[in-house]
Structure formats: structure tokens, C-alpha cells
Amino acid sequence: MGALLAPSSGGLAMRLSIALLAVLLISASGAEAQQTVKIGTTPSFVFLPLYVAEQLGYFKAEGITAQFVDFEGGAEVTTAMVGGSIDAGGTMVERPLILAEKGFGAKNLVALENRNPLHVVLRANHPAKEVKDLKGSRLGMTRAGSGTDLSLRALLKDAGLEPDRDVAIIAIGGVSSANAALKAGQVDGFMGGEPATAIAVHQLKLARYFLDPRMGQGPKFLQFMTFPTVQVSDRFIQANPQAAEKIVRAIVKTLKRMREDPEAAVRVGQKLFPTLDVSIIRSIITIEKNTYFPQITEEAVHQCNQAQKQLGVVKGDIAYDKVVATQFKHLWDQ
Known part of the structure; x- marks a missing residue:
């Protein structure tokens, strides 16, 4: 009688096959998901x-x-x-x-x-309080036609300044070259993003944040132009x-x-x-x-x-x- 109640080897193999198939199907459905x-x-x-x-x-x-x-x-x-x-x-x-x-x-x-993540930093001792005070300054941006270039030009024009005439705009590249230009006195500040500006302000102590759309500063168009x-x-x-x-x-x-x-x-x-x-x-x-x-x-x-x-x-x-x-x-x- 005990032998009759014991599972056959064929039945056990069948159950193992079904269990294995279920695992494979679950794995496949997870992969497809x-x-x-x-x-x-x-x-x-x-x-x-x-x-x-x-x-x-x-x-x-x-x-x-x-x-x-x-x-x-x-x-x-x-x-x-x-x-x-x-x-x-x-x-x-x-x-x-x-x-x-x-x-x-x-x-x-x-x-x-x-909001626009691009913002302006100026050398720590720059006297400017408003954008119009930037007349005669030399400001950097990453490269011609970039977001930093376009944002800077738009900001200056909005304040009644003519880019390249009233303010020199200079391509200074990325993080290391931008801060090198600031340290060497080649520019008075730059329009940039992080981490270049934080390094200039907090690590090198060369600059201060001047105008930051991230903080709701500047004209509305600048906050949302990019x-x-x-x-x-x-x-x-x-x-x-x-x-x-x-x-x-x-x-x-x-x-x-x-x-x-x-x-x-x-x-x-x-x-x-x-x-x-x-x-x-x-x-x-x-x-x-x-x-x-x-x-x-x-x-x-x-x-x-x-x-x-x-x-x-x-x-x-x-x-x-x-x-x-x-x-x-x-x-x-x-």
C-alpha cells in the first residue's frame, strides 16, 4: 500500500519540469518588463x-x-x-x-x-551692483553660440548694453580654463554653470555670485530662456x-x-x-x-x-x- 501512495519518479520529474518552466516564465516576463x-x-x-x-x-x-x-x-x-x-x-x-x-x-x-541654470559670477572685488554697471568689463562664456554666450548677450542687451562694444565677451572654455582665466585677470567674471562657478566662489575664493536665475534673480525671460x-x-x-x-x-x-x-x-x-x-x-x-x-x-x-x-x-x-x-x-x- 505504501508503495502505491509513494510518488512515481515520472510524476516527480513532471512536477520539477513544471516548476522550472514557471521560474523561466517569471524570469522572462521580468526581462520583458x-x-x-x-x-x-x-x-x-x-x-x-x-x-x-x-x-x-x-x-x-x-x-x-x-x-x-x-x-x-x-x-x-x-x-x-x-x-x-x-x-x-x-x-x-x-x-x-x-x-x-x-x-x-x-x-x-x-x-x-x-529655471535657467546659467548664471553670472564676478571677481570678488568687482564693484558692479546692477547689470548696467558691467559696462567696460570683460566677461567670459564657454564658446560662441553656446547657452552661456546667448544668455550673456541677452542679459546685456536687456540692460541697454551692446555686447562686444560695451562689454568684451571672451570664449574661455570649461571649468578649469574658465577659472584659470579669472585667476589670471583675463576676464572680470563669466556666465557659466556648475561646478565652475561654485569652485570660483567657494574653493578658490576668486568670485562672488552676481546674478542667478536659479534664485529667481534677473529678468523673467532670462529665467526661462533655457x-x-x-x-x-x-x-x-x-x-x-x-x-x-x-x-x-x-x-x-x-x-x-x-x-x-x-x-x-x-x-x-x-x-x-x-x-x-x-x-x-x-x-x-x-x-x-x-x-x-x-x-x-x-x-x-x-x-x-x-x-x-x-x-x-x-x-x-x-x-x-x-x-x-x-x-x-x-x-x-x-
Whole structure:
């Protein structure tokens, strides 16, 4: 009787096979749930939220495996997105406006910071109190046609100063060369981003913050003429609407974490910029956490459009829903 009740070797093998098949199916479904998205960007503090989303698992939790592709600047990111070698770009909000005038459809999905991250520092003993006081100064920017160049020229013109005539504008490159130029007295200050400015102010003690859109300073157009976003082509949204939605969800959650727990962002910053002193990283995030909001408002896009039009970057007025993926707007407030 006992022999009759004992499981046969064939039955045991069958149950083991079924169990193994179940494990394989679960593993396969998990693998299918993760979608690889190639994100092109420039490793800098402006795009830190992208790296925080990856490092802290917010992309993974949404079923996205982020694969970062590094580029020198926004123009290169946009070219790669248009060409299809990347799926999404971490670059500046005006890029889809530029593409729209060229007949290529692309949309901003979500902001990484909701204000212009570029700002002006001056040597510590510079007497200027207002922008008009900069007449006769020599100011640096990274390179001709860059966001720092365009932002600086727009700021000076708004104050009634003529760039290159009233204020010398000099290309000084990136972090190390910008601060070397300031230290050598080749420039009186520069329009730049982090970490160059924090190093100049806090580490080298060469400069002071003069005008900072991140803190709501300066004319409104300057605050919104450029700011970092995640953007994708229209064809990507059409082919991968769920992936686009997941990217938005991940970034919204990431920005909330960065506002509420800035030390988490500091730790990611240390990994991304291992040669920077942690106090510099912390000082940057202390300021930039005020901008970690996902909303891309109609007013911001309008201000951006008008500023870029004044600079000759775009020619016309471009509709909000032509450059912003409005179907995902409701996710920004979650």
C-alpha cells in the first residue's frame, strides 16, 4: 500500500519540469518588463537628476534600463536623437523649438530643473551692483553660440548694453580654463554653470555670485530662456508611449526625492564627480534643489520662445503643444 501512495519518479520529474518552466516564465516576463532606453546627455550638474534616477533605482522601478551616451553639448545630443542613435535626450528646452522650425517633431517630456541654470559670477572685488554697471568689463562664456554666450548677450542687451562694444565677451572654455582665466585677470567674471562657478566662489575664493536665475534673480525671460529637460522625438512617443510615460514618472519621483533628501543627490554627485570636494557638491545642490520641479509651463515656453526669437535662434512663435508632450502633463503633479 505504501508503495502505491509513494510518488512515481515520472510524476516527480513532471512536477520539477513544471516548476522550472514557471521560474523561466517569471524570469522572462521580468526581462520583458525592463526596456532599455538610450539617453544622450552631457555629464554635468545640469543633468544630475538623470543620474540620480538611475543610481537610486527610479528608472528601474518603472521598467526602464537607462543606458547613458555622453556628448559634448546639446547640439550633438539633438543630432543623435534626430538620427535615431539615441532614444531620448537630456538637453535644453529650446531644442524642440529649433527642430520644429526645421520640420522635425520632438517634444519636451519633463523638466529636470525649471529655471535657467546659467548664471553670472564676478571677481570678488568687482564693484558692479546692477547689470548696467558691467559696462567696460570683460566677461567670459564657454564658446560662441553656446547657452552661456546667448544668455550673456541677452542679459546685456536687456540692460541697454551692446555686447562686444560695451562689454568684451571672451570664449574661455570649461571649468578649469574658465577659472584659470579669472585667476589670471583675463576676464572680470563669466556666465557659466556648475561646478565652475561654485569652485570660483567657494574653493578658490576668486568670485562672488552676481546674478542667478536659479534664485529667481534677473529678468523673467532670462529665467526661462533655457533650462534642462528630457526630450524625445515624436516617432519615439508614437512607437513607445508607455516608455515615454515611464520616463516621466521616474523623473517626477526623482525630483521629489532630491528636494526632500538632498543628501541622496550629494552622494550621487560624489560618484559622478569624484574629484570634487563634497562641500562644493553640497553647496551646488543646496541652490539647485530650488529648481528641481518637473513642470514645463506655458509661460516658461512662451518666455523661452520670445528670448530665442530675439536672439535669432528661432524665427516664429511656436505653439506650446507642438514642443511639449501635453499628454503627460498630469504626471508632473503626482
